[in-house]
Amino acid sequence: MGRYDRSIKIAFDKTSGEILEADEVFDIKTDAFEIRKKYHEKNLALSCCECEQDLMVSGSKYDRLHFKHKPGHSYCILADGQLTPQEHERFTKILIAKESDRHKELKNKIGELLKSINGVDLNSIAIDNKFIVKQNGKRRPDVYCKFEDKEIVFEIQLSDLSLGYILSRYEFYKEHGIYLIWILDNFDVRNQGTLERDIKYLTKYQNFFKLDEKSESLKLECEYKLVYLTNDNKLLTEWRKKSVSLNELKYDNEVFQAYYYNFGDNKTKTESLQKKKAEEIKEAERIRFEKLRLDNAKSKANHVRNLIADFRKRKIQNYNSVIEELEEMDDFEIKILNEVLNLKGKIVENKPPLIKWINEAKQEDVVFLEFILGTDKIELEIDKTDELERTALQSIILNDNIHNSLPIKSLFKAGYRLTEKDLFFLEQLQNTKKDLLADIHIYKLCNKLTEKSLVDDVFNFSKLLFIIESARQDELIYYNFTGNKWISFANNAIQYYSEYWEYLELSFKRFGLWDKLIQLDKKGTFQKKVEAFYSKMPKQKYDFDEVFNDLYPEIEYEN
Structure with missing residues (x-):
């Protein structure tokens, strides 16, 4: 008799107290015949090892004997047909182990x-x-x-x-x-x-x-x-x-x-604690890093402050090394530097630091003033007045120990704007010191600039700008021609500033001077110079272009 998968592998013999394994007793013919005989002679009382309900010995159409629950039995996992052969095998081992x-x-x-x-x-x-x-x-x-x-x-x-x-x-x-x-x-x-x-x-x-x-x-x-x-x-x-x-x-x-x-809950709580602790560690590390960063920034700031003070004290005439150190500092270090310097809002002997430095300056201190005004790294209040309501510009002009052009250039480059007090001061100065007239006009032109980096151009092209300003204001600025002064003025302009004549002609025409010149040119000297100019027109220069367009945007000009 061949072996096949039986759903009930073992049975309990209530008479002998033994466990009968179906695959052993039914696969040997003599044993199978003996078991079957005993069961039918009612000498064998079998029960299920799982549910303890009675079992019977049954055969199939191929005469394969097996254990089976009797008809009308109640639920048993071994009889519901849901277990796989592998699960039947394991379940049988469990039942055997139970005994x-x-x-x-x-x-x-x-x-x-x-x-x-x-x-x-x-x-x-x-x-x-x-x-x-x-x-x-x-x-x-x-x-x-x-x-x-x-x-x-x-x-x-x-x-x-x-x-x-x-x-x-x-x-x-x-x-x-x-x-x-x-x-x-x-x-x-x-x-x-x-x-x-x-x-x-x-x-x-x-x-x-x-x-x-x-x-x-x-x-x-x-x-x-x-x-x-x-x-x-x-x-x-x-x-x-x-x-x-x-x-x-x-x-x-x-x-x-x-x-x-409770492993699950404790793991969740511990993970939450770990996350919180990680955030605390991260925050502590951030604080440590920020403290270290602050300490380093303060150390660097103190070094730069002392370096500037030493350069100023020793009248060093080149601040390039200081400028290089400032350029290498990041935004945070610059912020700390300005906190250490504490120049904004500071008053020393009833004066802002800048005015105090200007008042004390000798010519050898001008380099320091250029440096302190020229750097954008150091926060400095350039528009504050002293106890006498004097501005930084006035203080520079009144200091006879220095040549004022360089510090005034630096002051305007730093964004200085003329105040009402400055304009009044310059007007008074204009009446008393005629030799400063040109400078005063230059200061007013610098004040008009929208782009402060062009201050040097105002100083460099001042004579050219005075010509345009004369045309604009219909009044000679700086120039002192007599007689037929406007013709002399125009002849001078075309003769000595011929390389920039395109700008001048545009300005004369825009401000109405051109027509006036034609009317006043009784001898035709100006018109002859214009004809001669265009017959041998010199090469024009355009390095004046930026400052011209900045100061006179109303004049349309494209080079």
Whole structure:
């Protein structure tokens, strides 16, 4: 008789107390005939090792004998046809293990020890003899009891279980509000097999239990995974062991699991703590970095301050090395430098620092004034007045110990604007010092600039600008021609500024001077010069273009 897959692999002989394995007794003809004969002579009382219902010996159309539940039987997992052949094989091993000496020893020990536990209903204790029957099936746990307001079952496992078997047990008990505790006798946390991993990942707790046989009362040896943070904020886990009583366990009434240590929640809390600690470490590192950055910036600022003071004291005439250091500083370092210098809003002897420096300056200090006004790195209030309401411009002009052109250039390049007091001062000066008349006109032109980098061009092209300004104001500026002064003025312009004549002619025409010149040119000298100019027109220069367009945007000119 060939072997084929039987759904019920073993049966319990209630007469002899033996386990009969179907594949052994039915595959040997003589044994098969003897078993069949005994059953039909009613000398063999067979029951299912899972549900304890009666079994019968049945044959197929090919005369293959097998164990089978009798007609009208109630639910049994071995009879529902849902198990795969592999799951049947594992399930059979479980049932055989249940009849092992070790399995019997453990369930009897647990049952006996439960009797001495406060809170356990003594009448509820059942050792492998109680079926929990529900609408969707029935289960026979190894040990059952009622503890306080809870129902608890203990399932002892000495061999591998299929995930299907584990889940069916877990879901059945959970659905009916019964706490399931797996007792794993041969469990090794460092060498977990499929069974241990399947049970571990059923819930978030990841607790394993075995009977603590050293204890005189019922205690379970719980192995759990502790979560903790190291000093350097690494999250680690470590297996720990603790002998616990039923009273020391916690009971989750949602998934109906007993546990001692909540791995899932503690892992979540520790991860949250790790994140918070990481943020604290990051913030502490940021603060440390900012302090170091600030200390370095202050050190550099003090160095630059002392360097400038030393250069000024020793009348050094070249500040390039200081300028290079300023250029190498980043925005934060420049900010700290200005805090250290503290020049904005500062008053020394009733004067802003700039005016005090101007008043004390000798010619050899002019380089320092050019430097302090020329750098955009140092914050300096250039529009503040002293106790006499004198401005920086006035202070430069009134200091007879210095040539004022360079510091005044630097002052305008720094963005200085003439004030009403300056205009009044210059007007008074114009009346008393005729030799300063040209300078005063230059200052007013610098004041009109929108682009302060063109200050040098105003000084360099001042004579050319005076010609245009004369045309614009219809009044000779700087020039002192007599007689037919406008013709003399125009003849001088075309003769000595012929390379820029395009600009001058445009200006004369735009401001109405051209027509006036034609009327005044009775002898035709101007017109002859214009004809001669165009007959031998010299090459025109356009280095005047930027300052011209800045000061006279109303004149349309494209070179």
